[in-house]
Amino acid sequence: MGYQTVLYEVRNHCGYIRLNRPERLNSFNMKLGKELHEVLHKASEDKQVKTVVLTGNGKGFCGGGDVKEMHQASDKPKFLRDLTKAIQKCVIEMRNMEKPVIGLVNGAAFGAGCSLALGCDIIIATKNARLGTAFIGIGLAPGCGTQLLTQVVGYQRACEYILTSKVFTADEACHLGLINKVVDEQNAFLEIDKFIDIFKSFPSIAVGKAKMLINKSLDNSMLDHFELESLTASSTAGTKDFSEGVAAFVEKRKPQFKGE
Numbered sequence: 001m002g003y004q005t006v007l008y009e010v011r012n013h014c015g016y017i018r019l020n021r022p023e024r025l026n027s028f029n030m031k032l033g034k035e036l037h038e039v040l041h042k043a044s045e046d047k048q049v050k051t052v053v054l055t056g057n058g059k060g061f062c063g064g065g066d067v068k069e070m071h072q073a074s075d076k077p078k079f080l081r082d083l084t085k086a087i088q089k090c091v092i093e094m095r096n097m098e099k100p101v102i103g104l105v106n107g108a109a110f111g112a113g114c115s116l117a118l119g120c121d122i123i124i125a126t127k128n129a130r131l132g133t134a135f136i137g138i139g140l141a142p143g144c145g146t147q148l149l150t151q152v153v154g155y156q157r158a159c160e161y162i163l164t165s166k167v168f169t170a171d172e173a174c175h176l177g178l179i180n181k182v183v184d185e186q187n188a189f190l191e192i193d194k195f196i197d198i199f200k201s202f203p204s205i206a207v208g209k210a211k212m213l214i215n216k217s218l219d220n221s222m223l224d225h226f227e228l229e230s231l232t233a234s235s236t237a238g239t240k241d242f243s244e245g246v247a248a249f250v251e252k253r254k255p256q257f258k259g260e
Helices: 030-045 067-072 076-096 112-118 146-153 155-163 170-176 185-201 204-217 222-236 240-250
Strands: 006-011 014-019 051-056 101-105 108-110 122-126 130-132 181-183
Touching: 006 030, 014 030, 030 076, 051 185, 067 076, 076 112, 101 112, 101 185, 108 112, 112 130, 112 146, 122 170, 122 185, 130 170, 146 155, 170 181, 181 185, 204 222, 204 240
Parallel strands: 014 051, 051 101, 101 122, 108 130, 122 181
Antiparallel strands: 006 014
């Protein structure tokens, strides 16, 4: 199936997704939201895909919601309600997917774009990347991203960056713990490939369940989470990958995982 606002291909057990509205700095509109969600769901269901990479086509990652379309909307409250729900639906799909999602922030990531970046599990940014929540700057309360940002940087820092609509560099974002690594643009996919190679050879069921546990830990009580960890470990103990993993450990050899 062809898409107008996203590019998608699968190679080397990785689903590569590029936001594809470069003439609008990949700004988020309803069409992009629908197609991005479809592609994310497709990647989630594809057993050949072990890792997903999300980036932007052109000079930026995602400049935010399409302000031009906001301006033209006859019913602006309804338009923003629909648009923010579409953004949130994509982030939910990314977080619920039991596969690592790697974000490559290759330039501007503002508003909705910042939220999409923070929805990823691992974030690599190029040195020219700039991030920010942006909403306040156009007279809008944030429609997404406040929880994701606050969970990482804490209350006071979140207030500083959100309430003042502050833009921060890739290096500042790395210092805040929002991204994993800053790289030169020409080396970006070399860094991404390192993660792809790791996850290609790793036990994909265990990796997926570990991601689920990390996400659930943000909301669960300690006792509830202990129980979920115990149940999840027990369930993965029934996989062929676990049998291979412990056998390889005892036999002092490298395990050959098959995602089963």
